[in-house]
Amino acid sequence: MIDQPKQPLPLLQITGLKKHFGRPGSKAGVVKAVDGVDITIYRGETLGLVGESGCGKSTFARCIVRLTEPTSGNVTFDGIDVLKQDAPNMRRLRKRMQFIFQDPYSSLNPRRRIGQIIADAFRVHKLYNEQERQERVASLLETVGLRPEHADRFPHQFSGGQRQRIGIARALALNPELVVADEAVSALxxxxxxxVLNLLVKLQHQLSLTYVxxxxxxxxxxxxxDRIGVMYLGRLVxxxxxxxxxxxxxxxxxxxxLQAVPRATRQSERQILGGDVPSPRNPPSGCPFHTRCRAKQDRCTREVPDFVEREPKHWVACHFPNDPGSGARVV
Amino acid sequence: MGEWILQVKNLHTYFRGATVVKAVRGIDLEIAAGETLGIVGESGSGKSVMAQAMMRLVQSPGGIEKGEILLDGEDLAKLPEARMRAIRGNKIAMIFQEPMTSLNPVIRVGDQIAEVVRLHRGYSKRQALDFAIEMLRKVRIADPERRAREYPHELSGGMRQRVMIAMGLACNPKLIVADEPTTALDVTIQAQILKLMVDMQAETGTAMLLITHDLGVVAETAQRVAVMYAGQVVEYAGVEELFADPLHPYTQGLMASVPQIDQPRPESRMLPAIPGAVPSLDALPVGCAFQDRCPHVFDKCRVSEPLLKLHRDGHSARCWLHD
Incomplete structure (x- = not known):
């Protein structure tokens, strides 16, 4: 939220998180999808994560709620060590952390009614009796801007925007504290x-949610x-x-x-970044961005830059960053 | 009038099944040589069906219901299929959104480009392959001799789209129809491809019809823009004029609902969203198609359909507010 308390309370603390796919020494090699991310997420804030295909942002998101098992690192949720929980404890913890997927078409079972899909969460966690479950589903549907009678319909009877509202209702069913949304509005x-963005903002205020x-x-x-992390080749840069x-x-x-985004108002000629993102299977030595960077020096090809707080609350991993005083203009 | 490469007159494209889905309902537009006309619209606006109609690629049960598509004075809507096949890829070429699905996965990319000039120009195999390598060089693919021997899956998304552009330009067409050519690409790669398209167009003088949902893409590449809604053009203007002074409430709403990248978000954190959803194209309301979502709707909008009317130099809108 905009007015953060003086002492923001950490909800999620992530240190040294790595997710490597593939067996070391195998012919296919190892893909370092997430390669050492440290970040603290505070209660009530929205942390945005941005980056291009293959930067590891989706894998990172799945790791922090343990939809994907990280290779190494620590994830602490409200003081609880997430990666050390056994299955029953993890199930209990999942009530507090929920996920909204990108594609509302493939994340809803086409053969089940909306009411059943949402009430599944109650069945899994053995909450409420049948009557209460139906009331709760009706109220959730209204919360996300649908109508109670929609509970009897099937996913194909809804538009893309409505299906994403259903995905949101399902995520909210168990009153979570953390909601991780992976490209939740990208297909719309x-x-x-x-x-849908307005709905997410409204729900955050009403339900004191923390968003990634x-x-x-x-x-x-x-x-x-509120804060934004930029990822490149498995790292926060x-x-x-x-x-x-x-x-x-x-x-x-x-x-x-930022310069690459096409826009209606542009004052100056943009610089266009050349080349493709290198393969995470075979990332460059030193700074992962040095192959495309306009400020590259010898050191960048050898040493991985540390992620340091250059300005208050402003972290960067770069040997030769922009001068914060110069106010580098993007357009 | 002789300067137009393409003129579309009163084009209708319907899908006739259990109901009649009127995907394109009376479109008029024209493009001059060297010009890019942007077509902007959301899902269901009919923009892709219109593009398919220009290539005569609308799949059954869809078809061109009426209207003319004049390319250099020849009406494509009425051509026999055999004659159309000589025109596709030759005088008029298409670039699709997803190059992985429009390239043949089991044929080397060089051979796919070569095929175009073997078919339309009668080049020998050797000539055609040399030409393909030259085209790859033109679209700035490094080491084109090696890349020509590779299969589509060995190339990155950006390189595949460069191959599509090389293929599209192979016969020096009068018109390129590009349907969401950069939508599947990452933003830094999109910037490269848009620049390439603009540069290539300046070099060849080809006219381009650029279909996109992204107002930013249109702003950076097109000279004129048609905004489509529910199968019709609702606004038509020069690109600067359109962004400076949009006339149609749909265009205004569309521009307002895009989150701003160059300004802090509003204090309320609410975007001025357009309420509701697009009407179903087999059950359109009487009157204006945008009436149920329009903040300015009045009685006339519900009884009578507005026409696309010219309001000032080169700027037309389909709205009773501006009557």
């Missing part, structure tokens, strides 16, 4: 996307987030409060990413 048309919001869309991320990141990016990748 802009007029519908705006409706993943998107490749830099406009959406600016709108929804910059982390800052929203307006600081957009107005004075320190990392050359963030700057190039």
């Amino acid at each position: 048309d802009v007029s519908i996307q705006a409706q 919001f993943i998107s490749h869309d830099l406009g959406v991320i600016r709108h929804i987030s 910059e982390l800052a409060p929203v307006d600081v990141l957009y107005d004075r990016p320190l990392h050359h990748y963030t700057e190039a990413l």
